[in-house]
Amino acid sequence: MGNERSAGGTGGDGADREPVTPGEYTPREQMVSAAAREIDDGDVAFVGMRLPLIAFQVAVSTHAPTAMSVFESGVVRDDPADGFLHTMCDLSNLNRAVSLTEMTDVMGRLARGDVDVGFLGGAEIDRYGNLNTTRVRDGDRTIRLPGSGGACDIACMADRTVILMAHEPRRFAERVEYVTSPGHGEGGDWREREGLPGGGPDALVTTKATFGFDDGELFLRSCHPGVDPSSVVGDFPWDLRTSEGARGEPVATTDVPTREELDLVRTFDPDGFWTE
Amino acid sequence: MQQDKTTGMAEAVSRIDPGSAVAAGLALEHAIPFAAGHELLRQGIDDLTLVGPISDVLFDQLIGAGLVSRVRAAWTGNVSAGSGYNFRRAAESGDIEVENHSNFSIALALQAASMGVPYLPTRSLLGSDIATEPQFQVADDPFEGEPIVRVPAVAPDWAVVHVQRAAPTGDAHFWGNTGITYEAVRAADHVLVTCEEVVDVSTIKRDPSRTRITREQVDAVVEAPFGAHPSPVAGHYDRDNEFFLEYADETREADGFDAWADAWVHGVDDRESYRERYEREVGRDLSVTEPTVAAEVRYGQ
Numbered sequence: 001m002g003n004e005r006s007a008g009g010t011g012g013d014g015a016d017r018e019p020v021t022p023g024e025y026t027p028r029e030q031m032v033s034a035a036a037r038e039i040d041d042g043d044v045a046f047v048g049m050r051l052p053l054i055a056f057q058v059a060v061s062t063h064a065p066t067a068m069s070v071f072e073s074g075v076v077r078d079d080p081a082d083g084f085l086h087t088m089c090d091l092s093n094l095n096r097a098v099s100l101t102e103m104t105d106v107m108g109r110l111a112r113g114d115v116d117v118g119f120l121g122g123a124e125i126d127r128y129g130n131l132n133t134t135r136v137r138d139g140d141r142t143i144r145l146p147g148s149g150g151a152c153d154i155a156c157m158a159d160r161t162v163i164l165m166a167h168e169p170r171r172f173a174e175r176v177e178y179v180t181s182p183g184h185g186e187g188g189d190w191r192e193r194e195g196l197p198g199g200g201p202d203a204l205v206t207t208k209a210t211f212g213f214d215d216g217e218l219f220l221r222s223c224h225p226g227v228d229p230s231s232v233v234g235d236f237p238w239d240l241r242t243s244e245g246a247r248g249e250p251v252a253t254t255d256v257p258t259r260e261e262l263d264l265v266r267t268f269d270p271d272g273f274w275t276e
Numbered sequence: 277m278q279q280d281k282t283t284g285m286a287e288a289v290s291r292i293d294p295g296s297a298v299a300a301g302l303a304l305e306h307a308i309p310f311a312a313g314h315e316l317l318r319q320g321i322d323d324l325t326l327v328g329p330i331s332d333v334l335f336d337q338l339i340g341a342g343l344v345s346r347v348r349a350a351w352t353g354n355v356s357a358g359s360g361y362n363f364r365r366a367a368e369s370g371d372i373e374v375e376n377h378s379n380f381s382i383a384l385a386l387q388a389a390s391m392g393v394p395y396l397p398t399r400s401l402l403g404s405d406i407a408t409e410p411q412f413q414v415a416d417d418p419f420e421g422e423p424i425v426r427v428p429a430v431a432p433d434w435a436v437v438h439v440q441r442a443a444p445t446g447d448a449h450f451w452g453n454t455g456i457t458y459e460a461v462r463a464a465d466h467v468l469v470t471c472e473e474v475v476d477v478s479t480i481k482r483d484p485s486r487t488r489i490t491r492e493q494v495d496a497v498v499e500a501p502f503g504a505h506p507s508p509v510a511g512h513y514d515r516d517n518e519f520f521l522e523y524a525d526e527t528r529e530a531d532g533f534d535a536w537a538d539a540w541v542h543g544v545d546d547r548e549s550y551r552e553r554y555e556r557e558v559g560r561d562l563s564v565t566e567p568t569v570a571a572e573v574r575y576g577q
Contacts, residue, residue: 072329073303073304074453083565088453089515090305091508091564094306100452100510107400110400111399134376142368144368144374145359146353147353147376148378148406150378151378152400152406156399156402180405182402194423196399196403197399
């Protein structure tokens with residue numbers, strides 16, 4: 001299958017690295033680009049569903065050719081699948097994988113500390129990066145969500161995690177209703193005290209901005225082009241710190257996707273199923 | 277002469293008693309035993325406890341039919357669309373009890389049962405609200421003194437698994453990602469194997485490294501081609517993603533699920549008539565586009 005656009009996208013000449021104009025891409029494409037850049041060459045990345053599926057394929061096609069992906073289903077891959085992926089178990093993800101194994105094998109790698117970066121999503125995130133995918137409150141009603149899957153395991157045991165979420169104020173809570181996937185708990189050295197082996201959340205990427213963690217607390221790192229920092233801060237129910245307060249540096253503007261990245265995103269998600 | 281365990285789906289599923297704990301959907305989105313699940317619906321075998329990592333919509337269907345009292349799982353929903361609405365309704369109304377797990381904790385629970393030990397420890401779940409649920413204990417590891425979570429063994433009455441091929445004896449080949457299939461098979465008191473193809477035992481014995489399910493574990497073997505649709509089976513058919521999206525739309529309300537089940541479960545006699553109906557009314561092409569064949573594997577003496 002594939003797509004001829006990939007040939008143009010991986011040519012490696014300087015033009016591919018030229019930034020594209022904001023407006024030429026969707027917020028989710030921006031998220032995929034930012035997520036892909038969180039994967040370093042040689043990393044073992046624990047790739048969940050949806051946008052991280054695409055982000056790994058972009059990373060391994062650009063700056064991280066020796067990165068590996070592991071999936072909780074047991075799939076281990078070192079290259080992009082030749083075909084669109086709805087889920088990690090689509091046949092195109094199984095075909096010509098490096099290894100098709102068992103969950104305890106993959107989770108064992110995570111438990112031993114062999115996974116460099118894991119990706120997470122969530123319905124709710126709080127001040128310290130704790131994530132909830134179990135149940136949320138909507139007024140008097142409690143809405144039941146699907147649950148953890150492998151997210152809690154990734155959150156507990158990956159060396160570092162990157163969280164991807166749509167930027168919607170209802171998803172930001174001072175304290176999540178239920179901690180499905182622990183972040184930095186109450187901040188500071190909480191993870192160490194709890195005995196958690198992994199390093200916890202390192203970045204949050206939304207459709208409007210990217211965030212870091214300072215002493216376990218979320219802070220605004222960069223805004224996507226055209227987004228005003230004060231509008232981002234206003235979306236949070238607590239007094240969100242910015243890089244100005246946390247690091248003494250002004251809030252940056254998120255790097256826009258390169259032409260090459262954008263072409264790859266559109267190769268791996270040709271109908272925009274995940275990235276529209 | 278070895279025992280022939282092949283039987284029909286209706287007969288095999290009728291051996292599952294109401295009130296049983298049933299593990300299914302063990303290879304995550306891959307090879308989910310929908311044909312066996314639909315026969316549970318047809319026979320109305322109820323008061324079930326479902327055990328699994330994620331089930332995609334199989335658990336949602338069993339819950340929607342009112343057959344489930346309890347779910348012990350990491351994730352219950354619809355992978356393509358997000359929520360499973362029957363699960364959501366039943367959990368919110370208290371019609372089902374939900375024991376929350378992570379994928380690794382349910383894997384360890386089955387692994388513990390398969391090893392005959394009461395629990396296994398992990399450093400996953402620490403600091404989460406999952407760890408505070410009543411089935412788990414957070415304790416200090418007696419050797420190093422660091423906190424660990426004790427995950428108690430879970431031994432289902434039945435594991436229901438779908439594989440590519442099995443011999444009448446119950447010896448089976450399964451390839452593609454396997455999730456927690458083998459832990460569940462070893463943990464369960466009884467195992468129902470459904471397969472795309474029943475083959476002679478000599479076919480199985482020609483590639484014994486691929487045989488992780490063996491006869492003494494297996495109670496019944498049912499030939500059920502297309503038995504995992506709409507989930508994929510490596511080498512046979514791809515995932516029918518549109519099905520999952522349509523199912524989400526159709527089952528947003530309880531009446532919608534009843535209509536869906538009337539058409540696709542109660543409205544067909546068995547998997548063969550399900551397949552005929554699917555090909556007549558939907559007929560999406562799920563065929564393998566690149567028939568990759570592994571390099572020859574040599575054994576010998």
